[in-house]
Amino acid sequence: MSKRLFVKGNEAAAMGAVEAGCRYYFGYPITPQSDIPEYLSRELPKLNGEFIQAESEIGAINMLLGASACGVRAMTSSSSPGISLKQEGISYMAGAELPGVIINISRSGPGLGGIDASQSDYFQSVKGGGHGGYHIPVLAPNSVQEMYDLTMHAFDLADLYRTPVMLLGDSVIGQMKEALIPNARPARELPGKEWAVRGKSGAEQRVVKSLFLGDGELEAHNWRLHAKYQVMKEKECISEEYETADARLIVTGFGSVARIAHTAVTMAREEGMKVSLFRPVTLFPFPEKAIAEAAGRAGKVLVVELNTGQMVEDVRLSVGAAAQVSFYGRPPGAGSLPSPEELLEVIRKHYDDTAR
């Protein structure tokens, strides 16, 4: 049944959205994610869906808010500067507990920065870039296949937890072409949407809001959201481990850089070094337990990121005193992508330390 396709990561995400039943897309052009709106502007009208090129990212996220409040599956996508503009709406959606998927094919900053692959928006994505102390699940695909699969997963998480969900990639993941097997949408049992506005229809009034002024109401709301985040931490962590059983050094990174690190780790193995790869797929919830266990066994962790050090903070918090954590970063910009050989060199340095 499943055929093999050869498509770009961005297209795969758009295809995954359609397969997940998303029929509403709102966006504003920005490189390097424009393949997503381009694909959906072509496909959604054929499916009786709606595509709107909004006046801005602010317009787009609020259209998503409105559609989502009606209970339909809807999505937006953008890249770093556009995500900054969407943070207001994401915070309102988190507050009103509205599902919705936001794809962030991030680029380099700060400011206008550049369009190169970058992971400098880990903090913005993972730590709740908008106001109010919320969290949203953040998924970090590292292949075209995962762009497809995780987009479908994002819609399920969004409905299950009534929360916006972000997919965080970069131009490497969004622009590269790879084989894709378009698997069918997973059959996950999801709750009904009895909260969605529909026009009263003679029944109880429904209100979608994030303003809570009653005595104690907002505090209770915050504790409830907190409890929801705890459930996500318990149930929704995803990570991938490669050869961690006998490892003396664990290399970890997410998304695009994990692809390069994977090659470097394979090369290191060929040289006889007991090196492994740990790749967080969910950045929130961060796979704290899994990485702590792997790190505890190895005693040493090397974090690699395309920035000056962001995820490393979560690794340190997770690992605590169980392992020594070091960092290697390449902040974004043209020509800043490390080669596997470069990472192998870094691995050698840290592995030698381990041997001593």
Next chain:
Amino acid sequence: MQQVFKRPESLKDVQTHFCPGCHHGTIHRLVADAMDLYGVQDKTIGVASVGCSVFLYGYFDIDVVEAPHGRAPAVATGVKRAKPDNFVFTYQGDGDLAAIGTAEIIHAANRGEDITVVFVNNTTYGMTGGQMAPTTLVGQKTSTSPYGRDKSKDGSPIRMAELMAQLGGVAYSARVAVDSPKHVLEAKKVMREAFGYQAEGKGFSFVEVLSSCPTNWGMNPLKANARVGEEMIPYFPLGIFKKEEA
């Protein structure tokens, strides 16, 4: 005995939080009256904005989505696209619609979204304590224009109903006031007409309502009511600026 006056069905039987002499209450009533006329209460989704009218859901017995400040037209766009058979309106103040939400209102209007926008112009930011709004009249003193609005520095008050009429997607645009029984009756007719445009699928309709804010104008309700006719109407003329027959 014949009943000649009653609360519209679409309004809840509750007291509002509006200050004495505030026109928001009257305007709520006119909106509810129009909803009742077309019998759309049960299929209406209201979009509340940020301002003194944020508690829309407390007064209207309809489904409501609360929008971030200025974003109501974008939220309403998402709602209407997802639910084309529902009746959708926004209710926004002048700070909300004509300052922070300028991009959203212009583009929702220009796309010709099939929604109705009720725009309450009280020449100030009521909820935050009477700061200068994009509609504050030249010379008007507010808490952030203590020497009066200075045209050379603050620009001129924006006439939104006229601006809306310029946009291709707008089917209906009008300005009304509710400072006298005569004006209220006219406003009622216009509100009904605007809602009728959506009820008949004729496109985007816009009603600007001149409104009082006695509290932040530093006036008693009577003086504030009189100011609407004396100062606002001369600059913001009442009338229908666009009425597309289709």
